[in-house]
Amino acid sequence: MPDHVHLFISFPPTVSPTYVFAVLKAKTAGALFRNFPWLRKHFRKGHFWSPGKFYCSVGNVTYDVIQNYIRYSQGSWKTNFSNLPSYYQQRKLPAFVA
Template identity: 40%
Template sequence: KALLSEEITKKIKQTTEESEQRYDLEMEQLGCDLDHVHLLCSFHPKYSGGQIVRLFKSITARELFKTFPKLKQELWGGEFWSDGYYLATVGERGNWKTVEQYVQSQGKKPEDMQLRLL
């Protein structure tokens, strides 16, 4: 369901920024479309990628329900995030910049994006 309005996206970003120091992670980019989120982050190797995803989902859902109590009524089963996720790793020498640009472009309409010639 398309729930990621501008207001909700802003709260997700704020909550994520507040969690960075506590969990020793750095959200490099966070891009939201209407029904999904893309993250590009760095984190301490003591955490697995799955732990970071679960952490992100639980903290943001809790804060969203606190800030927007009526949101829970709009959701099937009262859960904000679906169970699934896709996780990939990138290195700074590999395709980091490509992934960063992709995440930055999330939520932008095609007419908002400028075409560049190579």
């Protein structure tokens, strides 16, 4: 589905999931708006992410199970990004990491 993100992260039990979501949403939205200024036209109030969230503890399954779920559960959704300039084309997340 093109309207959500899966993250598989680890953080200490002393940190609340709500705090982790707040930091992730703030930092990623800021980076996206800085690197892709045209997004501000579509998100005029500066809210890139929806207010909702879902998290689940995965202590009872292995890393491989989670990784395979994320990799293979996406199905095939069709979105045409070909009319965008090449610098706005869809990229994999590692392309943004220096």
